Amino acid sequence: MALKGLDIFKLTPKTNCKQCGVPTCMAFSMKVAQGSLPLEKCPFITDEVKDQLSEATAPPMKTIKVGEHSLGGETVLERHEKTFVSKTLYAMKLSAANDDAKNDELLGKVAAVDYERIGERMYCEFIYVEAADGENARFLDLVKKAAALDRDLILSCKDPELAKEALALCGGKNVILNGADAVNYEAMNAAASGAKAVLGVTGADPEELHDTVAALEKLGNKNLVIDTTGASPKDAFRNTVEVRRGAIKGGDRTFGYPSLVDVAALSGGDAHMEAAYASLFTAKYGSIVVLTEMDYAKALPLYGLRQNIFTDPQKPMKVDPGIYPLNGADENSICMITVDFALTYFIVSGEIERSGVPVNLLISDAGGYSVLTAWAAGKFSASSIAKFIEEYQIEDKIKNRILVLPGKVAVLKGEVQEKLPNWQVVVGTNEAVEIIRFLKEYQA
DSSP, X not given: OOOOHHHHHHHSOOOBOTTTOSBHHHHXXXXXXXXXXXXXXXXXXXXXXHHHHHHHHSOSSOEEEETTEEEEOOOOSSTTTSOOSSOOEEEEEEETTSOHHHHHHHHHHTTTOEEEETTEEEEOOEEEEEOOTTOHHHHXXXXXXXXXXXXXXXXXXXXXXXXXXXHHTSTTOOEEEEEEOTTTHHHHHHHHHHTTOEEEEOOSSHHHHHHHHHHHHHTTOOOEEEEOOOSSHHHHHHHHHHHHHHHHTTOOGXXXXXXXXXXXXXXTTOHHHHHHHHHHHHHTTOSEEEESOOOHHHHHHHHHHHHHHSSOTTSOOBOOOXXXXXXXXXXXXXXXXXEOBHHHHHHHHHHHHHHTOOEEEEEEOOTTOOHHHHHHTTSSSHHHHHHHHHHTTHHHHOOOOEEEEOGGGGGGHHHHHHHOTTSEEXXXXXXXXXXXXXXXXXXX
């Protein structure tokens, strides 16, 4: 349980702050309790006291690093309370129970989804390699193949000796060894610690998970993730929510670790259910979600959902300003201009693409606001549009001189025409759904 400000007050020396004259223990401890200052900032706190307080004032959920990826570190249950810290990551599953042809096919699909959306790379971050009874050789062969790819690894194995062999084949890759349970946790801890791997903890229910994590912590291992998959979707959801709620609301630091959910195992081969479960555990509260495979049909909505959940609500999502040629547009195609708010861009560009009419979509820097908000804030005006046309050398790149404004800022037409006398300024539609008809009629 985290200490409150007054608890810290009891442990700190009663020395007046040289800056404000307030007793340091009161002024400083309150800021530490609020999370606005680190303990190290106070020169009067002894090392002994720092050791006492550092654990108590740490976030209720540890941040676990796997290579460049961060898992956990969350302090709230809901996004509206405070921005989430670490986004859900995805893993593609290979199993020694599959035949070689199936695994080779899946390995070939690892790089199939890899694109950028609003400045964020969308790809499958992990390869999950699962052992199977009597298939040790195939498992080790799969580990070799997976280690050759540009992805971090999750090895699912409950045999400590086999786990050691597999870890030795990973060649310095960033690895999570998933498979410690109430029976084998000591040997699995030794294997993971020897390879400097994160250790995944499994269990039949939250009670067993809790006991195993506590036992591992007594061994000195706090570099853990908790596999909350369970025997059924209902069990998995219960486990995942209880673990997160226990850490955040209950202050139970034994549950303060990231969660891993194998939705491939829960879906029973049903691709639609797998996508639904992946969406569920992206929202509640899977730090890593394991899928059978990833394709664009699954990735586009899933990554879009993830980006919406794990983006700071105080910072609007923006696309880069510039020229976006759509439907094969060239220098002779008409221009439509709008703001850099990501939602506006995707809606408008989608309707333009559906129309089939070649259009150069111009995205102006408007601070990430929507059209009317940007106009009201003075960020989408005749001056800003003219400045954008000049800075991005639009007239040097595009010969067509027709510029279509969003209909909701029709009031700008006269001013824009004055600023851009060489252009024919046209007022477009009020709503995006009208763009298709507008473009086809204008083209005709």
